[in-house]
Amino acid sequence: MREVISSLTFRYIAKYLLVLSATVFLVMAGLYLLFSYNYFRQLSASIVEEQQTLELVYRGQGLAGVSQYINDQRETQLLDRFHYLVSDQAGNKVAGDLPEGTSYQEFERGWLGFELALLKWGESVEVDFIARGQDLGGGYRAIIARSFEQAVYQGRLVLATLVRTMVVTILLGLIGGYFAAARSLQRVEWLGREMGRIFRGNPSQRLDAEREKGQVRELAQIMNKMLDQTESLMHGVRSVSDNIAHDLRTPLSRMRNQLSQLHQDLPAGGREDVQQLIADCDSLLTSFNAVLRISTLESGSRYAGATEVDLRQLLEDVVELYEPVAQECGVELQLASLPAASCRGEADLLFQMFANVLDNAIKYTPDGGAVRVELVPTTVDGAPGHRVTIADTGPGISAEHWEDVFRRFYRVEPSRSSQPGHGLGLSMAQAIAHYHGGKVDLQDNNPGLRVLITLP
Known part of the structure; x- marks a missing residue:
């Protein structure tokens, strides 16, 4: 949920909803102001018109006619009617239904405002009025008032409806935006998982762009083109190195054989230089064979055989093989208690x-150091798997070089380059791990380096 809410799609939808709600609120507020303006203009016009009518009645029929007119209006207009107060020169009430002594708030051009308690549905309710005074003549003065309760009620109704509608709209929009963002995030995660699967498995595979639509489909097609271009470039580089290794391996083998023959023919005193040349040829042949083996593993698909390999026995054999080497280097080789474990694979490749990795760990661990081998269960892509950890107490490798050391012939300068080697050990380990559907990771051992090999 945290990922969905923090996603760009959800934030965009949330901002859009807020802007849309604010816009709707401003529009509705403008419409309400327009409605209120028209309502009060009509209300004030009706009061002025009623003043003129009352003045005509007084001129024609006098105070008695005014009283009769007010009574008739009270009987015929039950809702939203006019209210009257006619007083004499002394201020005494002589007609109308408004009480004497009402406190008025005066406005410009003779308009008045006041609040009056009226009995509605058995309860006393405070009602706002707008009124205007009118001199009828003969010392009589009339105040004509009309309630604008309807406008207040409608305004509150509009405001309450608007707020509820906005709340519901925002909630529904956020819920819809959450699911839309979740769907978008799922499609992006699908792209990430598929790209990871391709890089961990067979780089020749491609994304199934036909199952998607819109921009995700276009993005998948662009990724496929990038994969095609990357594979083409990598294939070109590998072809060059493989061709060089393949073409040089034959003359080197022939040269080694000739040097071996020469070594046998020479007297004992002159064989040392030839022996060194033979060792150099063996080293070069080993490098070429390793390059060709790595290329073969990287160009093939994942291992799909059914051979079960006993990992515990395999690790015990590897440790037993390197125990004399470790003792000669003054390194303590520690083997943790290994649980019973097995995986599908080729035993020879896993042994190599x-x-x-163990040879590198012993080689770069100083005298008096230690190398520890451990096997623990883990999960690989949600399925049970195994993790082999080989940790040394040597100089280690800085984190900035962790990705580079898996490249062919890469040598870290200067701490780990003093030892002999070709820079192919970790490249070979990674190629074999990928071939078996696993991976190789590096961690800092403080001090030293910890190599984690994960296998399904």
Whole structure:
């Protein structure tokens, strides 16, 4: 939920809803102001018209006619009617239904405002009025008032309806935006999972762009083109290195054989230089064979065989093989209590992967240091798996070089380059791990380096 709410889609929808709600509120407020203006203009016009009518009645029929007119109006107009107060020169009430002594608030041009308690539905309700005074003549003065309660009621009704509508709109919009953002996030996560699956598995696979629509489909197609271009470039680089390794391996093998023959023919005193040349040829042949093996593993798909390999026994064999090497280097080789574990794979390749990593760990651990091998259960893509950890107490590798050390022939300068090697050990380990559907990660061991090999 936190990811969905913080996503760009949800935030965009939330901002859009807020702007839309504010716009609707301003529009409705403007309409209400327009309605109120027209209502009060009509209300004031009706009061002025009633003043003129009352003045004509007084001129024609006198005070008795005014009283009769007021009584007739009270009987015929039950709702939203006029209210009257006719007083003499001394201020005494002589007609009308408004009480004497009402406190008025005076406005410009003779308009008055006051509040009066009226009995409605058995309860006393405070009602606002707007009124205007009129001299009838003969010392009589009339005040004609009319309630604008209807406008207040309608305004409150409009405001309450507007607020409720806005709240419901925002809630429904946020709920809809949440599901829309979740759907969008799912499609983006699908792209991420598929790209990760392609990089961890077979790089020749492509995204199924036909299952998507719109911009996600276009993005998937662009990613497929990028994968095509990347694969083409990588294939070109690998082809160059593979061709070089393949073309040089044959003459190197021939040269080694000739040097071996020469070594046998020479007297004992002159064999040392030839032996060194043979060792150099063996080293170069080992590098070329490793490059070709890595290319073969990286170009193939994931291992799909059914051979079960006993990981515990395999690790015990690797540790037993390197115990003399560790003792010779003054390194303590520690083997944690290994649980029973097995995985599908090729035993020879897995043995070579663990041997490469363990050989590096012993090689770069100083005298008096320690190398620890551990096997623990874990999960790989939601399924049960295994993690092998080989940790040393050597100089380690800084985090900025963790990605680079998996490149072919990469050598870290200067701490780990003093030892002999070709920079292919971790590249080979990673290729074998990917071939088996696993991965190789690096961590800081403080001090030293911790290599984590995860296998399904």
